[in-house]
Amino acid sequence: xxxxxxxxxxxxxxxxxxxxxxxxxxxxxxxxxxxxxxxxxxxxxxxxxxxxxxxxxxxxxxxxxxxxxxxxxxxxxxxxxxxxxxxxxxxxxxxxxxxxxxxxxxxxxxxxxxxxxxxxxxxxxxxxxxxxxxxxxxxxxxxxxxxxxxxxxxxxxxxxxxxxxxxxxxxxxxxxxxxxxxxxxxxxxxxxxxxxxxxxxxxxxxxxxxxxxxxxxxxxxxxxxxxxxxxxxxxxxxxxxxxxxxxxxxxxxxxxxxxxxxxxxxxxxxxxxxxxxxxxxxxxxxxxxxxxxxxxxxxxxxxxxxxxxxxxxxxxxxxxxxxxxxxxxxxxxxxxxxxxxxxxxxxxxxxxxxxxxxxxxxxxxxxxxxxxxxxxxxxxxxxxxxxxxxxxxxxxxxxxxxxxxxxxxxxxxxxxxxxxxxxxxxxxxxxxxxxxxxxxxxxxxxxxxxxxxxxxxxxxxxxxxxxxxxxxxxxxxxxxxxxxxxxxxxxxxxxxxxxxxxxxxxxxxxxxxxxxxxxxxxxxxxxxxxxxxxxxxxxxxxxxxxxxxxxxxxxxxxxxxxxxxxxxxxxxxxxxxxxxxxxxxxxxxxxxxxxxxxxxxxxxxxxxxxxxxxxxxxxxxxxxxxxxxxxxxxxxxxxxxxxxxxxxxxxxxxxxxxxxxxxxxxxx
Numbered sequence: 001x002x003x004x005x006x007x008x009x010x011x012x013x014x015x016x017x018x019x020x021x022x023x024x025x026x027x028x029x030x031x032x033x034x035x036x037x038x039x040x041x042x043x044x045x046x047x048x049x050x051x052x053x054x055x056x057x058x059x060x061x062x063x064x065x066x067x068x069x070x071x072x073x074x075x076x077x078x079x080x081x082x083x084x085x086x087x088x089x090x091x092x093x094x095x096x097x098x099x100x101x102x103x104x105x106x107x108x109x110x111x112x113x114x115x116x117x118x119x120x121x122x123x124x125x126x127x128x129x130x131x132x133x134x135x136x137x138x139x140x141x142x143x144x145x146x147x148x149x150x151x152x153x154x155x156x157x158x159x160x161x162x163x164x165x166x167x168x169x170x171x172x173x174x175x176x177x178x179x180x181x182x183x184x185x186x187x188x189x190x191x192x193x194x195x196x197x198x199x200x201x202x203x204x205x206x207x208x209x210x211x212x213x214x215x216x217x218x219x220x221x222x223x224x225x226x227x228x229x230x231x232x233x234x235x236x237x238x239x240x241x242x243x244x245x246x247x248x249x250x251x252x253x254x255x256x257x258x259x260x261x262x263x264x265x266x267x268x269x270x271x272x273x274x275x276x277x278x279x280x281x282x283x284x285x286x287x288x289x290x291x292x293x294x295x296x297x298x299x300x301x302x303x304x305x306x307x308x309x310x311x312x313x314x315x316x317x318x319x320x321x322x323x324x325x326x327x328x329x330x331x332x333x334x335x336x337x338x339x340x341x342x343x344x345x346x347x348x349x350x351x352x353x354x355x356x357x358x359x360x361x362x363x364x365x366x367x368x369x370x371x372x373x374x375x376x377x378x379x380x381x382x383x384x385x386x387x388x389x390x391x392x393x394x395x396x397x398x399x400x401x402x403x404x405x406x407x408x409x410x411x412x413x414x415x416x417x418x419x420x421x422x423x424x425x426x427x428x429x430x431x432x433x434x435x436x437x438x439x440x441x442x443x444x445x446x447x448x449x450x451x452x453x454x455x456x457x458x459x460x461x462x463x464x465x466x467x468x469x470x471x472x473x474x475x476x477x478x479x480x481x482x483x484x485x486x487x488x489x490x491x492x493x494x495x496x497x498x499x500x501x502x503x504x505x506x507x508x509x510x511x512x513x514x515x516x517x518x519x520x521x522x523x524x525x526x527x528x529x530x531x532x533x534x535x536x537x538x539x540x541x542x543x544x545x546x547x548x549x550x551x552x553x554x555x556x557x558x559x560x561x562x563x564x565x566x567x568x569x570x571x572x573x574x575x576x577x578x579x580x581x582x583x584x585x586x587x588x589x590x591x592x593x594x595x596x597x598x599x600x601x602x603x604x605x606x607x608x609x610x611x612x613x614x615x616x617x618x619x620x621x622x623x624x625x626x627x628x629x630x631x632x633x634x635x636x637x638x639x640x641x642x643x644x645x646x647x648x649x650x651x652x653x654x655x656x657x658x659x660x661x662x663x664x665x666x667x668x
Contacts, residue, residue, distance in 0.1 A: 042221070042234050045256045045602065047112075052127075053172060054114040057095075058088040062336070066248040070108050073246065073385045074407040075100055080336070089115045100407070128168035128668055131602070135661035136160040136184065143185060143311070143649025154649045155185035155311045162188065163258065164196075165602075175204045181258045185311030185649075190319070197310055200263070202254045213272040219255040219263050222281060223247070224330045228391035228399045229374030230345045231431040232262050238435075238446065238464060238483070245403055245415045245433075245448065246378065246387045251279055251330070260308030261287065264326055279343075280329040286320035292354065300354040301368075312649070323350040326429070341376040347428055360471035363440055365426040370394055372430070383407040389432075397424035401433055403446075411452035418445050423470045435481065441469040461486040474510050476518045481507040498532040509553070523553035525590070541568040551590040560586030562593045562609055578619040585612045600631035600663045613639040613655075631663040 046067070055064050057079075065076045078099045083089065092115050095106045136159050143155040161184045167177040180196040182188045190197055202218030223233040226247045233253070236244045252268040264283035271278045288305035301322060310319045330343030348369045355366040376389040388402035403417030419433055420443040427439055434442055444466030452458050467480035487501040504526045511519045529547040543566035551558045564582040578598050586593055592608040598619045599605045609615075614637070621631040636658045639645065645652040 042257045043604070046253075048602070050112045053169075054112055056116050056118075057092075057113050058083070058115060059118050060113075062334070063248075067250070068109060068112060069244060069248070070105060070241070072100075072407065072413060073380060073405065074383055074413075075105065077336075077380060077382070088118065091115060102411075124171035124173060126168065126170055128166065129665055130166040131164070131663065131665040133163040133600070133603075133661065133663040134160055135659065137652075138658040138660070139652045139654065139656070141646070141649060142651045142653075156313070156316070157182065157185050157187040157311065159184050165256070167256070173206055173208075175202075175206075175254065177202055177204075177254060177256055179256065179258060183309055183311070186309070190310060190316065198258060198260050198308065200255060200258075202256075204254050211271050211273055213270045213277070214252055215267070215269040216252055216254060217267045219265050220268050220281075221253050221255050221263055222251070222268070223249040223253070224251065224279075224343055225249060225341055225374050225376030225391075226387065226389035226401050227432040228389045228401060228430055229343055229372050229376075230328070230330075230429045232264060232429060233431070235431050237433045238462060238485075239448070241450075241460075245405060245417055245446075246385060247433075251277075252281065258308075261304075261306040266326075275334050276331070277334075278329065278331045281327065283324075283326040285324055287322045287324045287349070288318050288320065289322040289349075289351075290318050291321055291351070294354070300352050301349065302354055304349075304353070324348070337380055339376075339378040342374065344371070344373045345429060346371050360473065360476060363423040363470060365424070365428070370426065370428055383409070391430070391432075393425060397422045397426070397440075399425045399430075399432060399439065411458075412449070413451070414447070414449045416445075416447045419443060435464065435466045435483075436468075436472070438472070441472075441478075443467055443469070456491045458489040459486070460489070475508055475520060476510055477508075477520045479508040479520065481505070495535050496533070498530065501527075501529040501531075503527045511554075521554055523551065523590075525552075526550045527593070539570050541570075542566065543568075545595075547593055547595070549586070549591045549593050551588075553590075558587035558591040560584070560591040560593055560610075562586065562595060564595070566598070573623065575622045576620070578617075580615075580617040582609075582615040582617075584609045584614070586610045597635075598633075600633055600661055601629075601665070602663075603661070611639050612641045613637060627667045629665050629667075631661075631665075633661040635659045 050067060055067070062076060062080065065071060065079065075098070078101065079095075082098045092110070092113065095101050095109065096103075140159060144153050144159050146153055162182050164180040165178070167175065169175045178199075178201040180199055182197040186197045188196060200219045202216055202220060205212075205215045207213055208215060221232045223231045223235070225231075227235055231247075231249070233250070235247060239245070252270055255263040257263070264281065265285040266281070266283035268279065268281035288308070290302040290305060291299050292302045293299055304322070305318050310316050325348045326345065328343060328345035330341065332339065332341035346369070350368070352368045353366050355361070356364055370393060372391055372393045374389055374391040378385065378387040383406060385405045387404070388400075391399045393399075399421040401417065401419045403415065405413065405415040407413050417433065421432070421434070421439045421441065423441040425440045432439060433446070435444060436442060444464055446462065446464045448460075448462035450458070450460045461484070463482075463484040465482050467478070468475070469478055471477060472479065483503075483505045485501070485503045487499055489497070489499040491497040504524065506522060506524045508520050508522050511521050527547060527549045529545065531543070531545045533541065533543045535541045544564070546561070546563050548561045549559060562582065562584040564580055566578065566580050568576070568578040570576045580598055582595070584593070586609055589610060592610050594606055594608050597605045597607060598617055600619070600621070615635060617633065617635045619631070619633050621629060623629045637656065639655040642655045644654065645657055
């Protein structure tokens with residue numbers, strides 16, 4: 001419930017829940033595509049920052065409004081045209097006069113925008129916050145236990161995960177921030193200094209001198225073009241929200257998350273002169289990697305590590321063993337009818353990444369250097385937006401992405417995109433639209449549509465056809481797949497709403513080696529979901545969700561179901577409580593079900609449910625003092641078909657696990 005806590009300060013609770021659901025749907029779709037955990041925290045941070053520094057609609061430019069991901073390109077163009085024709089806005093309610101700016105979209109906008117005369121000179125206000133969080137489990141996994149008198153625990157630190165974060169803003173002119181974090185099992189200060197296991201910080205200046213729009217020193221992130229050249233931000237790929245298909249890059253931005261690999265460390269600056277901009281950047285940092293020695297005793301990188309875990313001796317041996325250097329520049333030209341962009345980035349580490357012997361890794365990146373350049377375009381033709389990008393890597397490999405969105409009128413919005421990546425295309429710094437997290441050899445066509453056949457009914461759907469030119473992990477031949485998704489949202493009245501969703505994925509996979517010697521077979525996974533929400537007043541909200549999953553591969557079948565009930569109560573701006581009770585029965589990993597879980601502010605959790613059992617989650621947040629807010633979260637899971645939970649160092653004897661989280665934030 002990451003937006004529920006954030007907008008407890010606002011008076012638009014029902015619309016906030018709808019916006020929360022919109023973002024949750026997109027992230028759940030993404031979570032189902034990922035092969036590993038993804039950090040969604042930057043999405044939360046960006047929205048909170050935007051809420052604290054609203055966009056002035058009288059001075060906003062196109063790229064400012066593009067930060068509001070729920071706005072379509074057509075809506076943005078209509079707003080800018082309205083302001084051009086009618087002059088500055090006098091009230092936020094003038095948005096109702098903008099063509100195709102519906103009431104729901106306006107309600108989404110309210111927390112992030114304001115109307116203020118451009119002649120008003122605002123006094124610089126210094127404000128900020130400091131936040132602390134601790135989380136753990138009541139049960140102790142095996143990795144924290146001493147095996148005997150001579151063998152210490154596998155994990156070298158405590159089982160608590162700790163986070164401290166602080167930010168100070170000097171109006172809209174400058175900002176300073178820092179983050180200290182340790183994961184469960186890690187030492188808080190592994191080097192016996194004041195540097196935490198993960199320490200991050202930045203200083204940001206906005207328009208410090210003429211022609212300089214932004215300058216960041218410290219940790220930062222980059223997003224340019226459509227993500228084929230460089231994109232270290234999180235980005236949505238498949239979504240029924242057509243506004244998400246065309247990436248809206250923010251350029252250089254402060255880094256405030258705790259992902260220990262997806263950031264740059266150094267300096268970046270954006271120069272701007274009229275419609276032109278230039279953004280050079282440089283970064284140097286140490287990275288985690290697994291090091292191996294070849295027959296000549298030369299050390300090479302087996303793989304770059306991205307988990308950020310430093311709990312055991314072997315994980316600590318991989319900590320900060322490689323030096324990474326990144327530098328480059330991006331330039332673009334913006335016109336109200338088009339946007340052109342090009343750039344270059346050089347990535348290098350000080351040891352070679354070894355070539356793998358398996359035939360599936362024939363095109364896998366090896367060596368120690370990658371150079372990329374890209375050319376991106378967006379063309380705005382009233383209801384039609386055409387966009388795309390081409391990128392070249394090391395003068396040999398390449399990626400292509402081309403798409404369009406069309407607003408046909410009468411609340412009909414459609415999109416279409418084509419992608420193609422060469423077999424050797426590697427996403428070290430890039431993050432393009434794709435089905436897989438490793439894009440090499442992938443091609444596909446994606447289409448989505450959103451329309452309202454009735455005032456209270458909205459239908460959203462997408463389909464994606466994709467294929468791979470070469471062998472992949474667990475698919476030892478060229479393969480193909482198909483995925484489609486459809487959802488119908490219906491608002492019965494102001495208090496009642498529901499949606500029905502169906503999602504189907506068809507792919508190919510290796511059968512067991514022992515059975516067939518890596519014979520590739522097709523499988524299909526389907527999910528159907530029914531969600532209902534009832535909000536009798538501004539204090540109470542009830543939500544019910546039922547989901548069923550089906551998995552089929554040859555003669556193998558598995559299925560699972562899950563039901564949860566949410567009860568949320570909000571007592572003014574001082575106290576909120578939310579309770580969720582979930583029961584589930586999921587046969588195996590293949591039929592797993594992803595569900596967003598309520599959490600504390602700045603946190604976002606989309607776990608997968610498996611096995612049979614129940615889970616209860618209690619969230620509380622209250623404000624004991626004017627500038628102090630406290631969050632608490634307790635979750636308890638009981639499994640009916642397990643005698644032990646997890647494996648290896650994470651193994652817990654018994655069938656119950658209780659997790660808790662406490663967070664405190666002081667604003668000033």
